[in-house]
Amino acid sequence: MENVTANSFPKTLQQAIVYFADPNNALNFMIGIRWPNGITCPRCESDQHTFISTRRTWQCKACKKMFTVKVGTVMEDSPIGLDKWLCAMWMICNAKNGVSSYEIHRAIGITQKSAWFLLLRIRLAMQNGTFETMSGTVECDETFIGGKAKNMHAKDRAEKIQGRGAVGKAIVMGVLERNEEKGASQMNATVITDRTADTLQEQIFSNVEEGSEVMTDDWAGYQGIDAIYTHSVVNHSQGEYVNGKTHTNGAENFWTLFKRCINGTYVSVEEAHLFRYVDEQEFRFNERKGKDKDRFVKVAVNISDKRLTYKQLIDRGDSLMPRRGRLPKLYGKDKDQTDAPAT
Numbered sequence: 001m002e003n004v005t006a007n008s009f010p011k012t013l014q015q016a017i018v019y020f021a022d023p024n025n026a027l028n029f030m031i032g033i034r035w036p037n038g039i040t041c042p043r044c045e046s047d048q049h050t051f052i053s054t055r056r057t058w059q060c061k062a063c064k065k066m067f068t069v070k071v072g073t074v075m076e077d078s079p080i081g082l083d084k085w086l087c088a089m090w091m092i093c094n095a096k097n098g099v100s101s102y103e104i105h106r107a108i109g110i111t112q113k114s115a116w117f118l119l120l121r122i123r124l125a126m127q128n129g130t131f132e133t134m135s136g137t138v139e140c141d142e143t144f145i146g147g148k149a150k151n152m153h154a155k156d157r158a159e160k161i162q163g164r165g166a167v168g169k170a171i172v173m174g175v176l177e178r179n180e181e182k183g184a185s186q187m188n189a190t191v192i193t194d195r196t197a198d199t200l201q202e203q204i205f206s207n208v209e210e211g212s213e214v215m216t217d218d219w220a221g222y223q224g225i226d227a228i229y230t231h232s233v234v235n236h237s238q239g240e241y242v243n244g245k246t247h248t249n250g251a252e253n254f255w256t257l258f259k260r261c262i263n264g265t266y267v268s269v270e271e272a273h274l275f276r277y278v279d280e281q282e283f284r285f286n287e288r289k290g291k292d293k294d295r296f297v298k299v300a301v302n303i304s305d306k307r308l309t310y311k312q313l314i315d316r317g318d319s320l321m322p323r324r325g326r327l328p329k330l331y332g333k334d335k336d337q338t339d340a341p342a343t
Contacts, residue, residue, distance in 0.1 A: 011293050016090045026082035027056055030069040033300050041065070042072035073303040074121040084108040086300070088115075089122050093299045094292045096257075098265040098280065117310055123276040125303045126283040134177035134188065135209040140216045141176075141251035142195060144169040145262065145274060170274055171195060172258075175207045176251045184289045185250050189258075189282050191275045197221040204229075215246050254285055273313075 010016040020026045031039065039058065040047050046062035057068050070076050075085055087108055092099045104115035146169030174189040188207055192199050200221040205228070208214060214229040216222040217236045225231050232246040241247060258281045262269055269277055287295045 009293060011291070013087075013090055013094070013292075016296070017087055020083045020086045023056070023081075023083070026086060027069060029086070030082060030300075033297075034069055034073070034304060042067055072305060072307075074125050074306050074308060075303065076307060078118070080110060080114065080118065084110060085118070088118055089125075089299055090292070090296045092119060092122055092280070093126065093284065093287075093295045096284065098261040098277075100265050117313065120273065120276055120313055121308050122299065123280045124306050124308050125299050127279045127302075128188070128282060128286070133209045134175060134186070134207055135212050137178040137180070137213045137215065137245075138208050139176040139178065139248045139251045140174070140200070140204055140208075140214060140222065141248045141255070142171055142173040142192070142200070142219075143255045143259075145172055145259070145269075146170060170271055172255075172274075172278055173200065173203050174251045174254055175203060176254065178250060186286050187251070187254050187282055189254070189278050191278060195219065195221050197224060201225055215248060217248055254281075257281065257285065 008019070010019045020029070038047055039049065041049060041058070041060040041063060043065055044060060044063040046060055048061040049058045050061065051058050057066050059066050069082070070078060075082075078085070088099075088104050091104065091107070099119070101112050101116035101119055104110070104119060105112040108115075110118070171192050171194065172189055173192045174187055176188075177186045179185050190203060192203065197220070200219075201224065204214065204222075204225060208229065210228050212229055213232065214225060215232045215234065218233050222231070222233070232243075234240055234243050234246050234248060242249070258278070261281055262277065266277065283299070284295070287298065290298075
């Protein structure tokens with residue numbers, strides 16, 4: 001794997017398409033990713049097995065079951081070839097504004113339904129999943145995600161838009177750690193249910209080390225964290241956006257990129273899947289200093305021990321959002337989604 005990466009591993013999408021079109025290259029790459037210390041059965045972890053080259057599968061001598069390189073990953077039970085999986089993975093983790101299922105459908109020659117299912121499983125692999133807390137100088141901010149009032153029918157606007165227009169929209173909170181030396185700030189964004197002090201401060205307490213310098217706007221939900229953090233406030237309500245080093249412009253930059261992705265590429269996102277799109281944008285933002293192949297390999301390494309079925313995706317139960325909570329009905333059907341079974 002090291003020799004392949006150093007000498008001939010692709011560096012661009014065009015090279016990746018050519019490289020992974022060879023079934024041996026695709027299989028050897030996934031073997032190196034999944035089993036760097038030797039192939040083992042994903043069910044019983046035995047290293048005694050027989051490789052069936054005509055089917056590119058293994059038969060475990062211990063549990064007598066067949067397995068492929070896809071078993072135990074987000075690709076499990078997918079009839080789509082590794083060449084298409086890996087090219088789609090390269091595309092989504094390196095496209096600055098995201099890639100729609102329709103574009104994947106046209107680019108790699110699968111149905112749009114399958115492309116939608118494939119992309120959501122790749123987004124699962126893009127989840128950060130880290131328990132590391134942030135420190136130093138940290139910005140905290142939140143934003144609303146939802147349709148604009150001017151684009152709604154008058155009847156829908158009267159029902160959904162109240163007050164300043166935030167009612168009925170999803171809320172995403174971001175905690176950004178500045179890295180002023182290297183300029184590579186890191187974002188941890190989460191879909192939340194409300195903007196109350198309990199919700200906002202719970203996110204801060206769980207993601208930011210005590211004693212850090214926390215910068216927020218003047219929203220009342222952030223009041224009261226002064227006992228644990230050095231709290232600096234920029235007063236947006238009075239037109240103040242920068243006060244010395246105090247600002248939330250780093251977080252605002254992330255929201256701009258995220259909304260450009262939603263509005264320009266995906267057009268409409270169903271509320272139950274919003275956290276998956278947040279994970280996608282968070283990954284690209286945090287890995288923006290790396291090279292295309294580095295981002296690709298990082299996602300590929302993260303596909304193991306994760307499973308997402310089509311039934312789970314279309315289920316509207318609480319199991320949809322295990323780490324984000326549920327949101328109220330906001331938008332209606334996602335343009336990027338269909339309810340017919342993927343093929």
